[in-house]
Amino acid sequence: MKVDYSNVVLIGSLTMCGTYMVMDIVDNVSRNLGSQPVAETTTPPKPLAGIVFTRNDTLDSYIEKVDEVTLEDLYAAIRIVESNGNPNAVGDHGQAIGCYQIWRDYWQDATEFSNIGGSYNDCFNCDYAHEIVIAYMNRYATEDRLKRPVTFEDIARIHNGGPNGYRKESTKKYWTKVANILYK
Secondary structure (H helix, E strand, O other): OOOOHHHOEOOEEOOOOOHHHHHHHHHHHHHHHOOOOOOOOOOOOOOOOOOEEOOOOEHHHHHHHHHOOOHHHHHHHHHHHHHOOOOOOEEOOOOEEOOOOEEHHHHHHHHHHOOOOOOHHHHHOHHHHHHHHHHHHHHHOOHHHHOOOOOHHHHHHHHHHOOOHHHOHHHHHHHHHHHHHHOO
16 A cells, blocks of 8 residues: 655654654554544654654655754754853863863773874864764764664764763753754
């Protein structure tokens, strides 16, 4: 059976984001609704992706929101959550510095894995700090390591919670903050 998705309307909040979630919606519409009209559904308890849809949002509008977001947008959202983009920020009782709020252990992991060089205090320079974040992600946010494609959520949660941050319950709130900026 073929379903025309042009008239599918999403009501409520999404609990995931990205292509996989879109495919889940498409599969569920095909399996469960067939050619029946789409009716309002109950709102899930909390939107993890920070994307809340209204009666006028369609599957196409969701895809546009996700497709427009780039990796650079993700890094910009992380900087806003961490320091509001302030390169001189010092947080976590002096343990995190710069626009990405990088801890010394994070910096050390990134520099050991790459040829970036420099000193920890160079993280006050946003361009240098960005290179550190990329090196850290190249070490920990990889398909080989996660055994599946890496998502924006994985990257944000690893940044916040360390190499296994993508698994930690404590990093879900952080991802919601990043997603709220990323998908607004």
